[in-house]
Amino acid sequence: MAIYRIMQINMTQKQVNELNHLRSKGMELPEWYEKREATLWRPSADAIRDAWDHYETVCYIKADDLDHVFEIGNLGPEDSIGRIGPMHSISVGDVIVDTGDDEVWYVDSCGFGELGTTYNRQVPSYEI
Numbered sequence: 574m575a576i577y578r579i580m581q582i583n584m585t586q587k588q589v590n591e592l593n594h595l596r597s598k599g600m601e602l603p604e605w606y607e608k609r610e611a612t613l614w615r616p617s618a619d620a621i622r623d624a625w626d627h628y629e630t631v632c633y634i635k636a637d638d639l640d641h642v643f644e645i646g647n648l649g650p651e652d653s654i655g656r657i658g659p660m661h662s663i664s665v666g667d668v669i670v671d672t673g674d675d676e677v678w679y680v681d682s683c684g685f686g687e688l689g690t691t692y693n694r695q696v697p698s699y700e701i
Contacts, residue, residue, distance in 0.1 A: 574635050577642045580628040580668035582609050583659055612666035612679075618688055621668065621679045628668055631660035639678060639685050642669055 584592075588606075595602055608624035633655040636642040645653045646663030663669075668688070669678045677688035 574637055576672045577634045577636055577639075578630055578670040578672055579632045579634060579642070579646060579660065579663060580670065581631050581660055582612065582624060582627045582666070583629065583631070583661070584609075609666075613664075616666050616679060616681050616686065618679070618686055621666070621686075621688060629658060631658045632656045633672070639669060643680065 592602065592606060605624075605627055608620075609627060611620040612624050632646075634642050634645050635653045635655075636645050643663050646667075663680060665680050665682055667680045669680070669685070670676070671678075678685045679688060
């Protein structure tokens, strides 16, 4: 089994309030939100890279492969997940990093897309 780092874009309550306010006034939505939406509705390596600064590590998962990571991130078992922050179930636009070889993948509409490198981001470590 390998250890995979999961990265997601999660909105704060302040950001949710800001979006609700802007929408209620018919105002333009912020750039960060447009980048987030692109990772969800038009996932691609370019969209993920463009939104990279908005991703945060939310957990580590012990799994056999990417499909197993997706299964555990949605169904468990919980003891295979080391949570370090708020997270939602693994879905389109999320990033999966193989901590053994630093290969980086994103969840695509069907399957996984390859990003290749980790961009040397400092992230917390965690034991499962």
